[in-house]
């Protein structure tokens with residue numbers, strides 16, 4: 238029977254424990270370039286079995302929020318190299334979450350102030366984070382997107398491939414493909430955001446086509462053992478919707494089973510919200526999802542996320558329901574979360590007011606136990 242604190246090897250990546258820092262957008266990398274404050278933030282949390290970086294844009298077009306990092310500028314890759322070197326020196330492992338936001342963006346953030354791109358020209362009822370001329374941050378309505386021309390899609394797949402190569406060259410142990418939370422790949426998957434009538438729309442197979450083109454390109458480029466993928470079958474985040482998620486995501490995981498991936502990362506319920514959130518007329522069956530993955534030959538580690546506390550995480554790993562558990566907000570406020578979970582020590586409470594934007598306050602100033610001893 239495995240414990241949350243046991244080592245595990247996921248694909249080509251050996252981890253010292255099964256506590257994962259979930260990707261957390263913090264909007265503290267102006268010009269999309271990781272800086273020394275970001276280095277300190279990740280280094281402080283290097284005792285995690287695995288760090289997954291905040292969403293990191295694969296291209297300027299894939300950028301949807303102010304001050305999030307990228308993988309598409311040489312200076313950004315140099316900044317990430319400082320992060321990966323410091324995390325490795327501290328004994329940690331880190332993968333970068335590769336992100337294309339699709340329609341969850343704003344004209345002011347897009348190349349030449351153009352429209353964000355999406356499977357279809359359907360505006361999301363959602364908001365994005367902008368930095369005002371006076372430096373203050375605020376959330377604004379996402380802009381009306383334009384539908385991608387079929388000929389443009391191969392270029393975005395190429396951007397994922399290039400970003401995955403750049404990630405390895407910047408010292409990352411691997412990448413996570415962001416296929417969750419109503420961003421571009423998820424926009425293709427869900428019928429609520431994909432009304433295409435070409436080979437990328439309509440049937441489940443067609444709506445999943447873009448996802449598998451990305452998985453194919455990235456695993457061929459850096460090896461499947463360095464690739465994880467994040468999915469969120471029923472999240473309503475960013476206006477994501479599909480009335481029948483069970484067959485859709487069963488098809489997705491059965492396809493993922495063809496690749497010897499490092500891990501599959503599943504957000505259970507509404508991201509940051511109710512674990513029992515459902516879309517359509519029946520509760521989503523996560524046990525069946527994993528069973529379908531295994532029945533199709535899938536052997537990658539299974540990582541779960543969303544609203545886990547210590548007790549549920551211990552039970553979930555000990556029961557074998559999951560191999561790893563990812564924690565978001567608890568890692569914001571507890572750089573030494575692994576030690577606190579292991580020793581069953583009270584957690585610092587996160588300060589929601591400093592989640593997005595700003596500097597060290599609410600970012601690198603949360604105390605570790607050694608600071609308070």
Ligand SMILES: C=C(C(=O)O)c1ccccc1
Pocket residue numbers: 261262292302417418474508
């Ligand atoms: C990358 C995000 C996600 O996956 O939901 C994100 C972006 C902005 C705020 C919170 C989360």
